[in-house]
Amino acid sequence: MEILKDRVAIITGAGSGLGRELAKLCAAEGMKLVLADVDEKGLEETRTLLGAAESVLRRTDVTKRDELDALAELTYSSFGKAHLLFNNAGVAASGPVWSSTAAEWEWVMGVNVMGVVHGIQAFVPRMLEQGEPAHVVSTASLAGLTSVPGSGVYCVSKHSVVTLSECLYHDLQIAKADIGVSVLCPAFFKTGIAESERNRPAELSDSNPAGAAYAEFVRAAIEAGKLSAEDVARITLEGVKSERFYILPHNGARKTVQLRMTDILEDRKPTSPMG
Numbered sequence: 001m002e003i004l005k006d007r008v009a010i011i012t013g014a015g016s017g018l019g020r021e022l023a024k025l026c027a028a029e030g031m032k033l034v035l036a037d038v039d040e041k042g043l044e045e046t047r048t049l050l051g052a053a054e055s056v057l058r059r060t061d062v063t064k065r066d067e068l069d070a071l072a073e074l075t076y077s078s079f080g081k082a083h084l085l086f087n088n089a090g091v092a093a094s095g096p097v098w099s100s101t102a103a104e105w106e107w108v109m110g111v112n113v114m115g116v117v118h119g120i121q122a123f124v125p126r127m128l129e130q131g132e133p134a135h136v137v138s139t140a141s142l143a144g145l146t147s148v149p150g151s152g153v154y155c156v157s158k159h160s161v162v163t164l165s166e167c168l169y170h171d172l173q174i175a176k177a178d179i180g181v182s183v184l185c186p187a188f189f190k191t192g193i194a195e196s197e198r199n200r201p202a203e204l205s206d207s208n209p210a211g212a213a214y215a216e217f218v219r220a221a222i223e224a225g226k227l228s229a230e231d232v233a234r235i236t237l238e239g240v241k242s243e244r245f246y247i248l249p250h251n252g253a254r255k256t257v258q259l260r261m262t263d264i265l266e267d268r269k270p271t272s273p274m275g
Protein backbone atom coordinates (compact mmCIF):
# COMPACT_ATOMS: atom_id res chain seq x y z
CA MET A 1 0.00 0.00 0.00
CA GLU A 2 2.01 2.91 -1.33
CA ILE A 3 -0.23 5.79 -0.27
CA LEU A 4 -0.92 6.11 3.44
CA LYS A 5 -2.12 9.73 3.67
CA ASP A 6 -5.75 10.11 4.83
CA ARG A 7 -6.03 6.34 5.25
CA VAL A 8 -6.94 4.60 8.49
CA ALA A 9 -4.49 2.57 10.59
CA ILE A 10 -5.44 0.33 13.49
CA ILE A 11 -2.69 -0.63 15.93
CA THR A 12 -2.94 -3.12 18.79
CA GLY A 13 -0.34 -2.82 21.55
CA ALA A 14 -0.20 0.91 20.79
CA GLY A 15 0.41 1.90 24.41
CA SER A 16 4.15 1.11 24.41
CA GLY A 17 7.24 0.14 22.43
CA LEU A 18 6.83 -0.72 18.76
CA GLY A 19 3.09 0.02 18.67
CA ARG A 20 3.71 3.54 19.91
CA GLU A 21 6.44 4.14 17.30
CA LEU A 22 4.20 2.79 14.54
CA ALA A 23 1.49 5.20 15.70
CA LYS A 24 3.90 8.15 15.57
CA LEU A 25 5.07 7.26 12.05
CA CYS A 26 1.54 6.62 10.75
CA ALA A 27 0.51 10.01 12.19
CA ALA A 28 3.47 11.66 10.45
CA GLU A 29 2.27 10.05 7.18
CA GLY A 30 -1.10 11.82 7.62
CA MET A 31 -3.05 8.69 8.60
CA LYS A 32 -6.05 8.53 10.92
CA LEU A 33 -5.48 6.27 13.88
CA VAL A 34 -7.36 3.72 15.94
CA LEU A 35 -5.22 2.75 18.92
CA ALA A 36 -5.85 -0.26 21.13
CA ASP A 37 -4.16 -1.72 24.20
CA VAL A 38 -4.99 -3.08 27.65
CA ASP A 39 -2.87 -0.21 29.01
CA GLU A 40 -5.13 2.86 28.87
CA LYS A 41 -2.53 5.17 30.42
CA GLY A 42 -0.04 4.05 27.78
CA LEU A 43 -2.61 4.78 25.05
CA GLU A 44 -3.14 8.30 26.41
CA GLU A 45 0.63 8.86 26.44
CA THR A 46 0.88 7.68 22.85
CA ARG A 47 -1.86 10.10 21.83
CA THR A 48 0.15 13.05 23.20
CA LEU A 49 2.89 12.19 20.68
CA LEU A 50 0.73 12.25 17.56
CA GLY A 51 0.57 15.95 16.75
CA ALA A 52 -2.56 16.91 14.84
CA ALA A 53 -3.45 13.40 13.66
CA GLU A 54 -7.07 12.33 14.17
CA SER A 55 -7.21 9.41 16.58
CA VAL A 56 -9.56 7.30 18.66
CA LEU A 57 -8.46 5.09 21.55
CA ARG A 58 -10.06 2.01 23.00
CA ARG A 59 -9.06 -0.31 25.81
CA THR A 60 -8.93 -3.66 24.04
CA ASP A 61 -7.83 -7.04 25.30
CA VAL A 62 -6.81 -8.89 22.12
CA THR A 63 -7.45 -12.29 23.73
CA LYS A 64 -11.17 -11.49 23.50
CA ARG A 65 -12.86 -11.72 20.10
CA ASP A 66 -15.77 -9.45 21.11
CA GLU A 67 -13.31 -6.67 22.02
CA LEU A 68 -11.77 -6.82 18.53
CA ASP A 69 -15.26 -6.70 17.03
CA ALA A 70 -15.95 -3.61 19.13
CA LEU A 71 -12.66 -2.11 17.89
CA ALA A 72 -13.69 -2.75 14.28
CA GLU A 73 -17.08 -1.14 14.93
CA LEU A 74 -15.36 1.89 16.46
CA THR A 75 -13.06 2.10 13.42
CA TYR A 76 -15.91 2.07 10.88
CA SER A 77 -18.18 4.36 12.92
CA SER A 78 -15.32 6.87 13.39
CA PHE A 79 -13.65 6.79 9.98
CA GLY A 80 -15.78 4.65 7.63
CA LYS A 81 -12.85 2.47 6.44
CA ALA A 82 -9.97 0.35 7.73
CA HIS A 83 -6.84 0.31 5.56
CA LEU A 84 -3.85 -0.79 7.60
CA LEU A 85 -4.18 -3.22 10.50
CA PHE A 86 -1.22 -3.86 12.78
CA ASN A 87 -1.75 -6.99 14.88
CA ASN A 88 1.10 -5.99 17.15
CA ALA A 89 0.21 -6.62 20.82
CA GLY A 90 2.46 -9.29 22.27
CA VAL A 91 3.93 -10.71 25.46
CA ALA A 92 6.93 -12.90 26.27
CA ALA A 93 7.68 -15.66 28.75
CA SER A 94 10.92 -17.55 29.38
CA GLY A 95 12.15 -20.88 30.65
CA PRO A 96 12.66 -24.49 29.54
CA VAL A 97 9.74 -26.21 27.88
CA TRP A 98 9.44 -29.02 30.45
CA SER A 99 8.65 -26.64 33.33
CA SER A 100 6.46 -24.16 31.42
CA THR A 101 3.05 -23.84 33.06
CA ALA A 102 -0.46 -24.24 31.68
CA ALA A 103 -1.11 -20.60 32.67
CA GLU A 104 1.88 -19.45 30.63
CA TRP A 105 0.68 -21.31 27.55
CA GLU A 106 -2.80 -19.86 27.90
CA TRP A 107 -1.53 -16.31 28.42
CA VAL A 108 1.12 -16.22 25.66
CA MET A 109 -0.93 -18.14 23.07
CA GLY A 110 -3.98 -16.04 23.98
CA VAL A 111 -2.26 -12.72 23.30
CA ASN A 112 0.29 -13.62 20.62
CA VAL A 113 -1.73 -16.09 18.54
CA MET A 114 -5.43 -15.64 19.29
CA GLY A 115 -4.89 -11.85 19.38
CA VAL A 116 -3.80 -12.01 15.73
CA VAL A 117 -6.59 -14.45 14.80
CA HIS A 118 -9.15 -12.11 16.39
CA GLY A 119 -7.71 -9.08 14.57
CA ILE A 120 -7.95 -10.89 11.23
CA GLN A 121 -11.47 -12.17 11.87
CA ALA A 122 -12.79 -8.82 13.08
CA PHE A 123 -11.29 -6.70 10.27
CA VAL A 124 -10.67 -8.76 7.12
CA PRO A 125 -14.34 -9.54 6.31
CA ARG A 126 -15.09 -5.81 6.55
CA MET A 127 -11.98 -4.97 4.48
CA LEU A 128 -13.14 -7.39 1.78
CA GLU A 129 -16.41 -5.49 1.49
CA GLN A 130 -15.16 -1.91 1.68
CA GLY A 131 -13.94 -1.64 -1.93
CA GLU A 132 -10.62 0.02 -1.06
CA PRO A 133 -7.15 -1.51 -0.73
CA ALA A 134 -6.05 -2.70 2.68
CA HIS A 135 -3.04 -4.32 4.32
CA VAL A 136 -2.57 -6.53 7.40
CA VAL A 137 0.75 -6.54 9.25
CA SER A 138 1.22 -9.02 12.08
CA THR A 139 4.17 -8.75 14.43
CA ALA A 140 5.84 -12.15 14.78
CA SER A 141 9.57 -12.21 15.61
CA LEU A 142 12.81 -13.76 14.44
CA ALA A 143 11.71 -16.28 17.09
CA GLY A 144 8.96 -17.18 14.60
CA LEU A 145 11.56 -18.35 12.06
CA THR A 146 14.09 -19.92 14.42
CA SER A 147 14.02 -21.91 17.67
CA VAL A 148 15.56 -20.08 20.63
CA PRO A 149 16.66 -21.92 23.80
CA GLY A 150 14.59 -20.98 26.86
CA SER A 151 11.82 -19.49 24.70
CA GLY A 152 9.69 -22.49 23.77
CA VAL A 153 6.31 -20.95 24.55
CA TYR A 154 7.17 -17.67 22.86
CA CYS A 155 8.68 -19.43 19.79
CA VAL A 156 5.60 -21.64 19.34
CA SER A 157 3.41 -18.52 19.46
CA LYS A 158 5.52 -16.59 16.95
CA HIS A 159 5.95 -19.53 14.53
CA SER A 160 2.14 -19.63 14.59
CA VAL A 161 1.96 -15.96 13.59
CA VAL A 162 4.29 -16.60 10.63
CA THR A 163 2.31 -19.54 9.24
CA LEU A 164 -1.00 -17.79 9.98
CA SER A 165 0.19 -14.82 7.91
CA GLU A 166 1.38 -17.10 5.07
CA CYS A 167 -1.99 -18.88 5.03
CA LEU A 168 -3.84 -15.54 5.12
CA TYR A 169 -1.78 -14.40 2.12
CA HIS A 170 -2.67 -17.56 0.14
CA ASP A 171 -6.37 -17.28 1.04
CA LEU A 172 -6.50 -13.62 -0.04
CA GLN A 173 -4.71 -14.45 -3.32
CA ILE A 174 -7.33 -17.11 -4.10
CA ALA A 175 -10.09 -14.62 -3.22
CA LYS A 176 -8.40 -12.07 -5.58
CA ALA A 177 -8.65 -9.56 -2.75
CA ASP A 178 -6.88 -6.21 -2.82
CA ILE A 179 -5.49 -6.82 0.66
CA GLY A 180 -1.74 -7.08 1.24
CA VAL A 181 -0.14 -9.08 4.04
CA SER A 182 3.18 -8.69 5.85
CA VAL A 183 4.74 -10.54 8.74
CA LEU A 184 7.26 -8.62 10.81
CA CYS A 185 10.15 -10.69 12.21
CA PRO A 186 12.53 -8.52 14.22
CA ALA A 187 15.36 -9.73 16.47
CA PHE A 188 15.75 -8.07 19.90
CA PHE A 189 15.15 -4.30 20.19
CA LYS A 190 14.51 -2.08 23.18
CA THR A 191 10.88 -1.88 24.37
CA GLY A 192 8.86 -2.97 27.39
CA ILE A 193 8.65 -6.61 26.21
CA ALA A 194 10.95 -7.92 28.98
CA GLU A 195 8.44 -6.46 31.46
CA SER A 196 5.46 -8.22 29.86
CA GLU A 197 4.37 -9.49 33.29
CA ARG A 198 3.00 -6.00 33.97
CA ASN A 199 -0.05 -6.86 31.85
CA ARG A 200 -0.43 -10.49 32.87
CA PRO A 201 -3.86 -11.38 34.28
CA ALA A 202 -3.69 -12.45 37.94
CA GLU A 203 -5.46 -15.74 37.21
CA LEU A 204 -2.68 -16.67 34.73
CA SER A 205 0.25 -15.64 36.94
CA ASP A 206 1.68 -19.14 37.48
CA SER A 207 5.14 -18.71 35.92
CA ASN A 208 7.81 -21.13 34.81
CA PRO A 209 9.78 -21.80 38.04
CA ALA A 210 13.02 -21.99 36.01
CA GLY A 211 12.29 -18.85 33.96
CA ALA A 212 14.32 -16.22 35.83
CA ALA A 213 17.78 -16.96 34.39
CA TYR A 214 16.41 -17.01 30.82
CA ALA A 215 14.45 -13.82 31.45
CA GLU A 216 17.68 -12.09 32.54
CA PHE A 217 19.35 -13.20 29.32
CA VAL A 218 16.42 -11.81 27.27
CA ARG A 219 16.50 -8.52 29.21
CA ALA A 220 20.23 -8.10 28.47
CA ALA A 221 19.73 -8.97 24.78
CA ILE A 222 16.94 -6.39 24.51
CA GLU A 223 19.10 -3.72 26.15
CA ALA A 224 21.87 -4.53 23.66
CA GLY A 225 19.49 -4.43 20.65
CA LYS A 226 21.15 -2.78 17.65
CA LEU A 227 17.98 -1.17 16.27
CA SER A 228 15.58 1.10 18.18
CA ALA A 229 11.81 0.64 18.19
CA GLU A 230 11.67 3.69 15.93
CA ASP A 231 14.05 2.01 13.44
CA VAL A 232 11.91 -1.14 13.41
CA ALA A 233 8.73 0.92 12.91
CA ARG A 234 10.30 2.85 10.02
CA ILE A 235 11.49 -0.33 8.28
CA THR A 236 8.01 -1.82 8.80
CA LEU A 237 6.24 1.10 7.13
CA GLU A 238 8.74 1.01 4.25
CA GLY A 239 7.90 -2.71 3.94
CA VAL A 240 4.17 -1.96 3.79
CA LYS A 241 4.69 0.70 1.12
CA SER A 242 6.73 -1.68 -1.03
CA GLU A 243 4.37 -4.65 -0.39
CA ARG A 244 7.03 -6.83 1.25
CA PHE A 245 5.68 -9.99 2.87
CA TYR A 246 8.58 -11.02 5.15
CA ILE A 247 9.96 -7.97 6.95
CA LEU A 248 13.24 -8.81 8.72
CA PRO A 249 14.61 -5.50 9.99
CA HIS A 250 17.86 -6.79 11.50
CA ASN A 251 21.01 -7.47 9.48
CA GLY A 252 22.09 -11.02 10.17
CA ALA A 253 18.56 -12.36 10.65
CA ARG A 254 18.57 -14.04 7.25
CA LYS A 255 21.73 -15.98 8.13
CA THR A 256 20.02 -17.38 11.23
CA VAL A 257 17.00 -18.44 9.19
CA GLN A 258 19.23 -20.00 6.55
CA LEU A 259 21.08 -21.98 9.22
CA ARG A 260 17.80 -23.49 10.47
CA MET A 261 16.64 -24.29 6.93
CA THR A 262 19.98 -25.94 6.15
CA ASP A 263 19.73 -28.02 9.35
CA ILE A 264 16.34 -29.26 8.13
CA LEU A 265 17.32 -29.90 4.52
CA GLU A 266 20.65 -31.57 5.38
CA ASP A 267 19.13 -33.70 8.14
CA ARG A 268 21.30 -32.16 10.91
CA LYS A 269 20.48 -31.58 14.56
CA PRO A 270 19.24 -27.98 15.24
CA THR A 271 21.99 -25.38 15.62
CA SER A 272 21.33 -22.84 18.39
CA PRO A 273 20.73 -19.38 16.91
CA MET A 274 22.42 -17.97 20.03
CA GLY A 275 25.78 -19.47 18.90
Ligand SMILES: NC(=O)c1ccc[n+]([C@@H]2O[C@H](COP(=O)([O-])OP(=O)(O)OC[C@H]3O[C@@H](n4cnc5c(N)ncnc54)[C@H](O)[C@@H]3O)[C@@H](O)[C@H]2O)c1
Pocket residue numbers: 012013014015016017018019036037038039042060061062063088089090091092111139140141142185186187188189190191192193194195196199222
Ligand atom coordinates in the same frame (compact mmCIF):
# COMPACT_ATOMS: atom_id res chain seq x y z
N1 LIG B 1 11.14 -5.95 21.65
C1 LIG B 1 11.64 -7.02 21.03
O1 LIG B 1 12.83 -7.36 21.19
C2 LIG B 1 10.75 -7.81 20.09
C3 LIG B 1 11.37 -8.68 19.17
C4 LIG B 1 10.56 -9.39 18.30
C5 LIG B 1 9.18 -9.23 18.33
N2 LIG B 1 8.62 -8.38 19.24
C6 LIG B 1 7.18 -8.23 19.23
O2 LIG B 1 6.84 -6.87 19.07
C7 LIG B 1 5.48 -6.67 19.49
C8 LIG B 1 5.37 -5.38 20.29
O3 LIG B 1 6.01 -5.57 21.54
P1 LIG B 1 7.08 -4.51 22.13
O4 LIG B 1 8.42 -5.11 21.94
O5 LIG B 1 6.78 -3.15 21.63
O6 LIG B 1 6.76 -4.64 23.71
P2 LIG B 1 5.95 -3.68 24.69
O7 LIG B 1 5.75 -4.46 25.94
O8 LIG B 1 6.64 -2.36 24.78
O9 LIG B 1 4.54 -3.47 23.95
C9 LIG B 1 3.57 -4.50 23.90
C10 LIG B 1 2.19 -3.87 24.10
O10 LIG B 1 1.20 -4.92 24.06
C11 LIG B 1 0.23 -4.63 25.05
N3 LIG B 1 -0.52 -5.82 25.45
C12 LIG B 1 -0.12 -6.85 26.24
N4 LIG B 1 -1.12 -7.73 26.41
C13 LIG B 1 -2.20 -7.25 25.71
C14 LIG B 1 -3.52 -7.70 25.47
N5 LIG B 1 -3.98 -8.84 26.04
N6 LIG B 1 -4.33 -6.96 24.68
C15 LIG B 1 -3.90 -5.80 24.13
N7 LIG B 1 -2.66 -5.31 24.32
C16 LIG B 1 -1.81 -6.03 25.09
C17 LIG B 1 1.05 -4.06 26.21
O11 LIG B 1 0.23 -3.32 27.12
C18 LIG B 1 2.06 -3.19 25.49
O12 LIG B 1 1.59 -1.88 25.34
C19 LIG B 1 5.11 -7.95 20.27
O13 LIG B 1 4.27 -8.75 19.46
C20 LIG B 1 6.44 -8.62 20.50
O14 LIG B 1 6.33 -10.01 20.68
C21 LIG B 1 9.38 -7.65 20.10
